[in-house]
Amino acid sequence: MDLQLPPTLRQLRVACSQCNLMELCLPVGLSEEDVARIEALIGNRRKLKRHQALYEVRSPFQALYAIRAGSFKTTIVLEDGREQVTGFQMTGELLGLDGISTGQHVVSAIALEDSEVCVIEYTRLEALAREIQGLQAQFHKVLSREIVREQSVMMLLGTMRAEERLAAFLLNLAQRFAARGFSGTEFRLRMTREEIGSYLGLKLETVSRTLSHFQEEGLIEVQHKNIRLRDRERLRGLIQAPLSH
Amino acid sequence: MDLQLPPTLRQLRVACSQCNLMELCLPVGLSEEDVARIEALIGNRRKLKRHQALYEVRSPFQALYAIRAGSFKTTIVLEDGREQVTGFQMTGELLGLDGISTGQHVVSAIALEDSEVCVIEYTRLEALAREIQGLQAQFHKVLSREIVREQSVMMLLGTMRAEERLAAFLLNLAQRFAARGFSGTEFRLRMTREEIGSYLGLKLETVSRTLSHFQEEGLIEVQHKNIRLRDRERLRGLIQAPLSH
DNA sequence: CGGACCGTTGATTCAGTTCAAGTCATGTGG
DNA sequence: CCACATGACTTGAACTGAATCAACGGTCCG
Incomplete structure (x- = not known):
């Protein structure tokens, strides 16, 4: 997924406030000041090569990941080895929500091409969500949107x-x-x-x-x-x- | 779903702290004091007859519902009228999470038998979640658990x-x-x-x-x-x- | 440049649907 | 409280959409 920007410009986009994904990602509808605080929350980045796993089933859950560049699939595996893709994610979408429930991931996230994600440490996200109402609201919407998306996949698969x-x-x-x-x-x-x-x-x-x-x-x-x-x-x-x- | 309690006792269970669903519902792992604050949050109850809708598709989202007694199905409808059940819910489980995303419900929730729910006004829940860390954590887990549940349904339907x-x-x-x-x-x-x-x-x-x-x-x-x-x-x-x- | 993966297309099979007929259970109005 | 209507369930027979098995061409990558 080409970001359609020359490489030099790409280097410069280091902060949420300058990220062209801002309206797709978490810091939506927030004041400049709040966005600055969220930028601090979003620590490092991670680059992944094609076919590399961002996280695997059963690995401990610690962070969410906002896709900065590239795309992913999430897959779930049955005991007998049968595997199913549960979603495809592209830039601006969040990965890792499945891990919140038990503290362990229940799906694996695999890069479909060379990709880059912003790492959002979960405990820090929760702490900040308690302080910034807009962030809390946005995060809940993201969770709910995933629930809704999956429901429409159920419809698709079922009927x-x-x-x-x-x-x-x-x-x-x-x-x-x-x-x-x-x-x-x-x-x-x-x-x-x-x-x-x-x-x-x-x-x-x-x-x-x-x-x-x-x-x-x-x-x-x-x-x-x-x-x-x-x-x-x-x-x-x-x-x-x-x-x- | 009979609660297996004589009617008199049933009348008495008015608060979360006395509800035998406490460990299934939101106030899990919280101090007595916090549970008291959540009790205040959970305002009124609503009784529903068999086949009655708790909420319908496209109705405005205002509250979540904790099932106190009875059971429900949630259904999603396609433009051409095809309908699919996306889940069955029983006591202690939460209904309405689908509405957070857009402010409108995307499924309908229908009582499978005479039922009763606790109404949890959403804005108040969010406010309280900002104050009580344990409630926030629990709520996020509930949302994530629903995501995980739906993923296993996708597996079921897909493979x-x-x-x-x-x-x-x-x-x-x-x-x-x-x-x-x-x-x-x-x-x-x-x-x-x-x-x-x-x-x-x-x-x-x-x-x-x-x-x-x-x-x-x-x-x-x-x-x-x-x-x-x-x-x-x-x-x-x-x-x-x-x-x- | 060779090999592995990816994709297309055809022939056949099969799990689940559709259509149909009939039984059983439930609850409603007289 | 019974009678009857309606909805729920079961079972059988025929049909069909997608899976399976198979063979082959194309492409990408090391």
Whole structure:
């Protein structure tokens, strides 16, 4: 995920107040003064190479991570080894919320490309949230938003057919790219067909076939990992009005 | 869900400190003094008849609800009318977390039987959480636990076969009944086959067939809504070791 | 440049859905 | 308090969407 800034500028963005993700991240709707205090909270950064784990299942929970650059997947594993992707995260989104409950992570977070995160030590976040009402409110909203997101995935997995799932997935990605100032009609998938399938409860062959099918129908153009949405309305229609029954 | 207390006693339990759900609810691990302050927070109660909505989709979010007696389902609806159950809640569990994100509820909460909830006004909860660290910590854990629960439902819907889903569902119910001091081997389902199916991404016929199949196998006894677990270990084994592949 | 991974496409199989018919339970109004 | 209607559940038979198995082409990376 290119930040579309020259490298020199990239070096300079060291603080939340200068981060172009500010409106996506925690310090939203806060006074300058409060943002300054949050900057102090957000200590160091961490860089990760593609396929590297930010944290693993069962590792102790200590911090949340705001994605500064790159993207991640979170995966959960069953005793018998079956694995499922529970989410894809991109810049400005928060990772680690699953660890608060038990003090141990229940998913692993893996970088889909070379990435960088801001480390937010959790005890310090809680302390600051007690002092800055706006931060508390924002944090609660982030937690609740994750609950809501997962509920819509449950809907997707529970009641949608393969085509609808893929359509919903593509539209969601597009919307998130657009929210970050990238094109919402042309983008590059960071994940494999298998990872998409795992997230959507489908096999990779079904993902591949369905994308091909969308292409035949003129809904999208697929070239490897590059996607272009050609008929967003019909794509949206797929979700709301299933073919039959 | 009978509280197993004579009616007279039931009248008397008016405060958190005397509520037998205390260890399941918000005031966990707090000093007596703090519990007293939380009692003040928890204003009135609300009684609901079977099938009555505690709140509906799109209704404004103002409060969380702790279930004092009875049980609920939460459902999300698609534009085309398709509906899915996203969770079943029983005594001591919190309802309404979905509303924090946008200020509007994204699910409806419907009583499965005559029920009663404690109303927790959200702005007051946030204010108190800023003052009482233990309450803040507990609240965050509750939010995170819901995120984790939904992730395991995603796993269930995404990668499990019908038998595994049902087995996981029954074991989860059993464990929650047991945590509340009821029998974990013999209990009554509060929801219909259709509601179970909706939650598990199955049709009601499949739920019915699978339960019958479990019975033939000697895993459970089913009589209408009454379930008895006869071989918990083999039931658990179903989840961890799928038949083939 | 070679090998591993990733993706596409086809043929076949199968788990779960759909359609259907009938039983049983519940509760409501006369 | 009974009668009847309605909703809940079960079971069977046929159907189907997605999985599985398989073979092959493309691409990326060391």
